[in-house]
Structure formats: structure tokens, C-alpha cells
Amino acid sequence: MTTVLKMVGITKRFPKVVANENVTIELNKGEILALLGENGAGKSTLMNCLYGLYHPDEGEIFINGEPVKINCSEDAIKHGIGMVHQHFMLVPELTVTENVILGLKSHREPFLDLKAAEKVVQELSDRYRFNVNPRAKVKDLPVGIQQRVEILKTLYRKADILILDEATAVLTPQEVEELFQIIRRLTEEGKSILIITHKLDEVMALADRVTVLRDGKVAGTVAKKDTNPKDLARMMVGREVFLNFERKPCTPGEVLMKVEHLEVKDKQGVRAVKDISFELRAGEVLGIAGVDGNGQIELSEAITGLMPYSGGKIYINGQEQHHINPRKLLEAGVSHIPQDRHRTGLVLEFTISENLILQEFYTSTYSKNGVLKQDVIRSHGEKMIKDYQIKATDPSVTARTLSGGNQQKIILARELNRKPKILIAVQPTRGLDIGATEFVRRQLIEQRDNGSAVLLISTELEEILSIADRIAVIHEGEFMGIIPNENVDIEEIGLMMAGRKKAS
Amino acid sequence: MSSKISLEDKTQTTKVGFNWASLIKILTPALGILAGALVGSIVIVAKGVNPVTAYYYLLEGAFGSLDNFTASLIKSIPLGLTGLAVALSYKAGIFNIGCEGQLYLAAVGATVVGTSFAGLPSIIHIPLAILAGALLGGLYALIPGILKAYKGFNEIVITMLMNYIAIYFVSYLVQGPIKMPDQFYPQSAPILESARLPFIIPGTRLHAGFLIVLALAVLLWWVFNKTTFGFQIRGVGLNQRAMEYGGTNSKQLLVKVMFLSGCIAGIAGAGEILGVHMRLLENFSVNVGYDAIAVALLADLNPLGVLLSALFFGSLRNGANSMQISTGIPTAFVTIVQALAVLFVVMSAGLPRILKKWRRMKANA
Numbered sequence: 022m023t024t025v026l027k028m029v030g031i032t033k034r035f036p037k038v039v040a041n042e043n044v045t046i047e048l049n050k051g052e053i054l055a056l057l058g059e060n061g062a063g064k065s066t067l068m069n070c071l072y073g074l075y076h077p078d079e080g081e082i083f084i085n086g087e088p089v090k091i092n093c094s095e096d097a098i099k100h101g102i103g104m105v106h107q108h109f110m111l112v113p114e115l116t117v118t119e120n121v122i123l124g125l126k127s128h129r130e131p132f133l134d135l136k137a138a139e140k141v142v143q144e145l146s147d148r149y150r151f152n153v154n155p156r157a158k159v160k161d162l163p164v165g166i167q168q169r170v171e172i173l174k175t176l177y178r179k180a181d182i183l184i185l186d187e188a189t190a191v192l193t194p195q196e197v198e199e200l201f202q203i204i205r206r207l208t209e210e211g212k213s214i215l216i217i218t219h220k221l222d223e224v225m226a227l228a229d230r231v232t233v234l235r236d237g238k239v240a241g242t243v244a245k246k247d248t249n250p251k252d253l254a255r256m257m258v259g260r261e262v263f264l265n266f267e268r269k270p271c272t273p274g275e276v277l278m279k280v281e282h283l284e285v286k287d288k289q290g291v292r293a294v295k296d297i298s299f300e301l302r303a304g305e306v307l308g309i310a311g312v313d314g315n316g317q318i319e320l321s322e323a324i325t326g327l328m329p330y331s332g333g334k335i336y337i338n339g340q341e342q343h344h345i346n347p348r349k350l351l352e353a354g355v356s357h358i359p360q361d362r363h364r365t366g367l368v369l370e371f372t373i374s375e376n377l378i379l380q381e382f383y384t385s386t387y388s389k390n391g392v393l394k395q396d397v398i399r400s401h402g403e404k405m406i407k408d409y410q411i412k413a414t415d416p417s418v419t420a421r422t423l424s425g426g427n428q429q430k431i432i433l434a435r436e437l438n439r440k441p442k443i444l445i446a447v448q449p450t451r452g453l454d455i456g457a458t459e460f461v462r463r464q465l466i467e468q469r470d471n472g473s474a475v476l477l478i479s480t481e482l483e484e485i486l487s488i489a490d491r492i493a494v495i496h497e498g499e500f501m502g503i504i505p506n507e508n509v510d511i512e513e514i515g516l517m518m519a520g521r522k523k524a525s
Numbered sequence: 526m527s528s529k530i531s532l533e534d535k536t537q538t539t540k541v542g543f544n545w546a547s548l549i550k551i552l553t554p555a556l557g558i559l560a561g562a563l564v565g566s567i568v569i570v571a572k573g574v575n576p577v578t579a580y581y582y583l584l585e586g587a588f589g590s591l592d593n594f595t596a597s598l599i600k601s602i603p604l605g606l607t608g609l610a611v612a613l614s615y616k617a618g619i620f621n622i623g624c625e626g627q628l629y630l631a632a633v634g635a636t637v638v639g640t641s642f643a644g645l646p647s648i649i650h651i652p653l654a655i656l657a658g659a660l661l662g663g664l665y666a667l668i669p670g671i672l673k674a675y676k677g678f679n680e681i682v683i684t685m686l687m688n689y690i691a692i693y694f695v696s697y698l699v700q701g702p703i704k705m706p707d708q709f710y711p712q713s714a715p716i717l718e719s720a721r722l723p724f725i726i727p728g729t730r731l732h733a734g735f736l737i738v739l740a741l742a743v744l745l746w747w748v749f750n751k752t753t754f755g756f757q758i759r760g761v762g763l764n765q766r767a768m769e770y771g772g773t774n775s776k777q778l779l780v781k782v783m784f785l786s787g788c789i790a791g792i793a794g795a796g797e798i799l800g801v802h803m804r805l806l807e808n809f810s811v812n813v814g815y816d817a818i819a820v821a822l823l824a825d826l827n828p829l830g831v832l833l834s835a836l837f838f839g840s841l842r843n844g845a846n847s848m849q850i851s852t853g854i855p856t857a858f859v860t861i862v863q864a865l866a867v868l869f870v871v872m873s874a875g876l877p878r879i880l881k882k883w884r885r886m887k888a889n890a
Binding site: 325327346347348351357359364365366367368369370371375379380382383388391392393395 | 751752753754756757759760763764766767768769770771772774
């Protein structure tokens with residue numbers, strides 16, 4: 022077997038951290054290598070070095086045995102490297118072909134040669150069975166197909182080595198399966214694939230070999246057949262992790278929150294939430310599953326007072342709410358972990374202490390006659406740092422200086438310390454590493470065990486399956502059904518996520 | 526008592542943790558001013574004058590004697606007040622470019638009250654006249670505030686356009702309705718003695734507005750850093766959405782801030798009438814409200830820093846005359862130095878990024 026790509030002894034230092042330290046990876050022709058690691062383990066840095074966006078301080082890159090120097094992405098493309106980014110780089114208004122040739126010189130400058138390009142795109146699509154219409158506008162295509170357009174772009178540029186960065190993040194289970202088939206087909210045709218991921222299931226389903234990164238160093242490289250998820254998790258985190266929680270049986274109590282026929286219009290006036298109804302009881306976790314962008318944001322913002330709703334009723338503790346606003350909810354015992362901690366959950370330039378009192382600064386605990394009680398605020402910050410294991414030396418450092426996991430812990434500390442009766446958590450573990458994810462999920466379950474009602478909105482199906490008691494699936498702003506989380510058929514949930522209503 | 530101890534604690538840790546950063550924060554504007562002066566000397570040399578001589582006369586004119594120094598302070602007072610007004614609004618994320626207009630309209634209020642109510646004791650008449658100015662300034666700023674907060678209008682455009690309305694409104698008033706009868710010049714009747722701001726240093730014209738700007742700067746610093754109101758102002762300025770999520774009514778807050786900002790700008794206008802001109806005139810103030818933006822930015826929106834940067838701008842304005850008389854360098858030259866200083870300070874924020882890019886380019890080459 023020939024080695025197509027070799028990165029040897031790559032070291033990349035940033036002012037405060039060493040992002041990659043003496044990292045060596047090897048990719049063979051026709052194989053799928055998974056680069057596994059937590060957020061911040063150095064996966065992206067390594068790939069950016071390969072793609073010419075960063076320049077390693079030390080180390081060498083060999084392609085087909087030849088040492089190469091990659092200074093920019095054009096160099097990378099010239100050497101046959103293609104990258105499929107997690108966030109698509111497509112122009113929605115343009116057709117597939119137009120997107121594919123964007124940035125390339127045409128054969129007939131200064132005129133476009135769309136016909137010739139279209140033919141090539143069609144051939145590539147047929148050869149790998151992509152089922153992509155070269156003339157379709159990208160904005161009309163489902164996410165899964167848009168991703169294929171991204172892959173087409175790299176193939177059109179004659180890439181032999183494809184890097185896929187967190188490629189499954191936006192896909193339904195079925196779309197993931199189709200993507201896997203495409204990737205396998207590509208390797209059969211002699212392409213070599215590097216997938217970057219933090220999902221263990223993905224590695225086990227797809228990869229031939231795995232290189233695990235931890236804290237910027239290679240924690241090990243193993244063949245898939247010689248390993249299992251538990252071992253991989255241990256390599257990734259450096260200690261034993263508990264992927265499945267022991268959950269006590271659910272003992273639902275009274276209804277704390279009730280939503281009836283809720284309708285929400287988004288900023289463009291389009292109905293983003295249509296006729297959603299549910300009940301949320303004390304002592305249960307209701308999970309709302311669904312692919313990103315199916316009305317989850319609008320639903321969560323409407324029930325937390327960040328966005329007006331155009332129809333339906335919301336009851337909290339049995340009382341109908343007419344004008345929901347965040348402070349009224351707070352006083353009614355509702356906590357909210359928002360989906361975007363940078364934009365909504367935190368004032369990044371505020372200190373930890375200040376972020377901890379974002380809602381309650383006006384209460385008599387933290388102020389008197391409009392003057393803040395600095396000593397109370399500070400000691401509260403110190404206590405929360407201890408109680409919630411926030412990695413910070415001092416409560417007077419700004420939230421911006423902390424890692425994503427520790428920022429999320431500030432929000433958790435603030436929202437849970439109030440002992441909420443109702444907790445609305447939206448994507449509470451997005452972007453967090455395994456350790457922090459485990460911490461957050463444990464906290465959610467603890468809330469439920471203490472008799473709170475938890476509404477969990479998440480696009481990570483695995484998260485919903487591991488902690489929810491009941492699962493609602495949302496598709497284009499509608500509930501496709503609500504099912505108990507017992508012996509769940511993933512296939513069924515996948516179909517619901519894709520828009521098939523559950524037969525009732 | 527306990528709160529006092531913890532305050533000391535806090536300053537201590539800040540000192541240990543952020544010594545370097547705070548030093549840079551203080552040094553940056555000073556270096557910006559120095560760099561502005563240095564680059565400005567190119568213009569002086571081009572005029573065939575020795576820059577050292579020119580700056581000597583500039584400093585001499587600004588600080589050379591008690592008279593010169595107090596004259597600088599007098600020029601700094603409206604700059605400091607409007608600088609505070611801008612700092613307050615911008616801290617909350619709303620840009621009040623309308624200080625000039627608020628100041629002019631406030632002058633009308635102060636003049637009307639200051640020329641009526643003969644027989645009132647000073648202790649009532651002065652505050653009443655200032656209050657009238659502050660209130661008019663505040664109400665005038667309320668219009669763009671409400672339009673911005675509730676209708677999403679661009680406050681920069683509105684406040685700027687409203688400046689012209691106010692300035693020409695004053696011209697109209699002093700040419701007609703409140704013009705002093707039997708007077709050739711377009712100006713109002715003089716302010717009554719009982720409403721004039723007292724001079725605080727005997728033999729100079731430094732008026733009590735100086736004390737007002739000092740007090741307001743300290744008050745504003747305290748509000749920003751110690752009160753729930755200041756907490757919300759800073760929070761909304763940094764991340765309005767997060768504060769709304771936290772239960773703050775940011776729209777209401779922006780309107781309040783705009784009103785207060787207008788009030789402070791209004792006090793500047795009242796001070797100019799009651800302490801300097803003693804009557805309402807056309808164009809009695811030139812671009813103070815615009816320089817205020819530079820004053821606030823140079824101070825990084827810190828109210829105490831505003832005092833220093835207002836002094837810098839005020840002394841430049843004042844010293845420019847003596848420089849022009851002695852060396853022939855026109856007074857307009859100081860606006861070059863002002864602009865350069867602000868440019869350098871603004872640039873310094875982007876400097877680390879530029880350096881990094883430059884280093885990377887060098888590494889690649």
C-alpha cells in the first residue's frame with residue numbers, strides 16, 4: 022500500500038499554547054483515516070497546516086513521497102488536497118455548476134465555459150452516484166445534497182486527498198448513511214479520505230484507521246478493527262469516561278409548563294413554528310430532536326420571551342402568560358440555557374462575577390438602592406467557581422478569556438444555582454469536549470431527579486437519547502410526534518427528522 | 526465596613542493581574558498625542574518654522590501663566606461636559622453625535638430663564654437656569670433616542686441633522702424673537718447678575734462650570750462601576766441581546782441614556798451662556814459637540830480620562846492663538862494634531878493584528 026500523505030513532526034505554536042506538538046500522521050491510498058479528538062485537541066490546526074492556512078513552526082509534509090511546501094490553499098489544491106468545510110462555502114443563488122467553477126479560470130477567458138463545466142460536473146456526479154443536478158440552484162437543495170456539491174468542488178479540482186471537517190454535524194441519520202456510502206465509493210476509486218471528528222460512532226462506522234489527538238499531541242494511532250469506542254474515548258480524554266448515564270426511572274409530577282398550538286413567525290414573517298403543543302412535567306426531561314434550522318431557535322426564543330409569538334397559548338405553573346418577558350420568567354422559576362453562549366448567554370467582556378448576576382443584579386441579594394454589593398458579588402463568584410469547577414483563577418477575569426466549556430459552566434452555575442422549577446436548555450453541549458459534555462448532561466439529569474422539569478432542545482440525537490424521558494421530533498416547525506424514550510427505533514426517529522409524521 | 530475591605534481586595538488583585546494591561550491603557554493615549562505632535566511637526570517644518578519653537582509658544586499660550594492656564598481650563602469645560610455626554614451614550618452602544626445641537630438648544634433654555642425672574646436669589650436662579658438648559662438638551666436628545674430604540678432609526682444620522690436645526694433655530698431666535706431691542710448685533714439681552722456662574726479663582730474668568738464637570742465625571746465613573754444602572758449600561762453596550770436575555774429592558778435603557786446624555790450636553794450649553802458669554806449669540810460655540818467625540822474616544826470612554834483629554838483639547842484650542850501670533854502657524858493646525866492623536870490611538874487597537882500579519886508575511890517570504 023502506498024502512502025499518499027505524510028505529515029511528520031508537525032509543531033505549531035501560538036503565543037500562549039502549543040496547538041500541535043510533534044504530530045505525525047500517515048494516510049494511505051484508498052483508506053479512510055479518522056482524526057479524532059476533543060475540541061481544542063489540535064485537529065483543526067493540523068488540517069489548517071495541511072491546507073496552507075497556517076504554517077507549522079517545525080515538521081515536514083510529504084505528498085506521494087515528495088517533500089512539499091504549502092503556503093496557501095492554492096498550493097494545497099495543486100497538490101491534490103481538497104477540503105470540505107463544516108460550514109459550507111456555497112453561494113445559494115448560483116447553480117451547482119456555477120458554484121463548482123467559482124474561482125477557477127475558464128478555458129475561454131474572459132467568457133465562462135458553463136457547458137463544458139456542466140458536462141464534467143454531470144460525469145463526476147454519475148460516476149460517484151451523487152444524484153446532483155448541475156443546473157439546480159444551491160438554495161433549492163437539501164443540506165445533504167449541498168454537502169455533495171462541496172465534495173464535487175474538490176473532485177472537479179482533481180483532489181485525491183479529501184479532508185472532511187465534522188461532516189455529519191448538520192445531517193439526519195439517513196443523510197449520514199448516504200454520506201458514508203459516498204465516502205466509501207470515493208475510496209474504491211482510489212481517493213484517500215481524512216475525516217475530522219469528535220464522534221466515536223462515526224469513527225467506528227467509517228474509518229479504517231484512527232489517529233487520536235489529545236492536547237495537541239498524538240495519543241495513538243490504531244486500526245479500527247483493533248479498538249472499540251470505550252478505548253478510543255479513553256485515549257481522547259485521558260481517563261475513563263461514562264458515555265451512558267444510569268438514569269433513575271422517570272416519575273413525572275404535575276404539569277409545570279404547557280404550550281398549546283404555538284405559532285411563531287421568524288424575522289422575514291415566515292411561519293417558523295407551526296401549531297406546536299406539549300406538556301412539560303416536574304421530574305421529566307422532554308427532548309426535542311431535529312436537524313438544525315427546523316424551528317428550534319424560534320420555538321425556544323418564543324417560550325423564553327426573546328421573540329414574540331403570533332399564535333397559541335403558553336401556561337407556566339398553570340397560569341396563562343400573556344406577555345412573556347425574561348424577567349417575569351426568571352421570577353416564575355424558569356431558567357434558560359440559550360443556544361448561543363457568545364451572543365446570548367454571556368457578556369464576554371464582563372467578568373465571571375458580573376456574568377453570574379446578569380439577571381439577578383437588581384435583587385436585594387446583589388444590590389441596595391441601585392448600588393451593587395461588590396463584596397457579595399465577588400464572593401458569589403468565588404463560590405460558583407468552586408461549586409461548578411470553573412477553571413479560572415479569579416472571578417474578576419473576563420468570560421472571553423475562558424474556554425468554551427468553562428464559559429458554559431458560568432451559564433450553568435447561574436441558571437442552576439437558582440434552583441429552577443423549569444429548565445429550558447438549548448444545545449447545552451454544542452462545541453464542548455467530552456469532559457464538559459459529561460458534566461453538563463449530569464447536571465441536567467440531576468435537575469430532573471430533584472423534581473425540576475427539563476426541556477432539552479438539541480440537534481445531537483445521541484444527546485437526546487441519553488438523557489430524555491420523552492422525545493419530540495421537530496421538522497420544519499412542526500412536531501412529527503412525541504414518543505417515550507424506551508427501545509427507540511433510530512430508523513423511525515430519522516424518518517421523523519426528515520419529515521414523516523408518526524402514525525398515531 | 527466589609528464592603529470597603531473587599532473593594533481594596535479587588536483593586537489589589539486587579540493590580541497584580543492587570544498591571545501591564547492598565548499601564549498600556551494609560552500610555553496609549555499619551556503616546557498617541559506624542560505621535561500626533563511629532564507627525565504634525567512635518568507641517569510646521571513645511572511652513573519653514575522650527576517645530577520646537579512652535580510647540581514652545583503653543584505650550585506657553587496654554588500653560589504659561591495663571592491667565593493662560595485658566596483660559597485653557599475654560600475652553601476645556603464644554604469639551605469635558607460634552608465628552609462625558611458622548612462617553613455615556615457610547616458606553617450603552619448608542620452614538621450621540623448631537624451634542625452640538627443639544628448644547629445650542631440648552632443655551633436657549635438657560636438664556637430665557639437667565640434673563641427673566643429678576644430678583645431671584647442666585648442660589649435658586651443659577652440652578653434653575655442650568656436645569657432649564659439640561660432639560661431642553663435632554664428632551665432634544667430624547668427624539669433620536671426613541672426613534673433608535675423603538676423604530677431602529679440610525680441615531681448618528683438623526684442627531685447630526687438635528688444639530689443644524691438647533692443651530693439655525695438659535696440664529697433665528699437672536700435675530701428676531703429674543704433679540705435685544707435697540708441693538709445692532711443679533712444677540713439676546715444679557716443674563717441677569719443673579720443667574721451668572723460665579724468665578725472660582727479671583728482675578729480669572731474660570732467659572733463654576735469647572736466644578737460641575739469635575740463632579741459629573743466622578744459621578745459618572747461611580748455610576749458606571751458601582752451601580753445597577755451602570756451595570757446595565759455597560760452590559761447593553763457590550764451585548765444588548767445578552768442583557769435582554771437577562772431581563773433588562775434595553776430599549777427603555779437606551780432612551781434613558783440618551784436623555785441623560787442630552788442633559789449633560791445641555792449643561793455644557795448652559796455653562797457657556799451663564800459663565801462665558803453672558804448672553805445668547807449666533808454661533809457662540811464652534812464644533813464643541815463634534816470634538817466631544819474625539820475627547821471621549823481618546824479617553825476610551827472613561828469619565829475620569831475624559832477630564833484629561835478635554836484638558837488636552839482645550840489647551841490646544843487655547844494655545845493655538847499664541848502660536849499663531851508668534852510663529853505664523855495658523856490655529857487650524859491644532860486640528861491636525863487632534864486628528865492625528867485620535868487616529869494613532871484608534872490605530873493602536875489594531876496594531877497587534879497588523880504586526881502579526883506582517884510577521885507572518887515575513888516568515889513566508
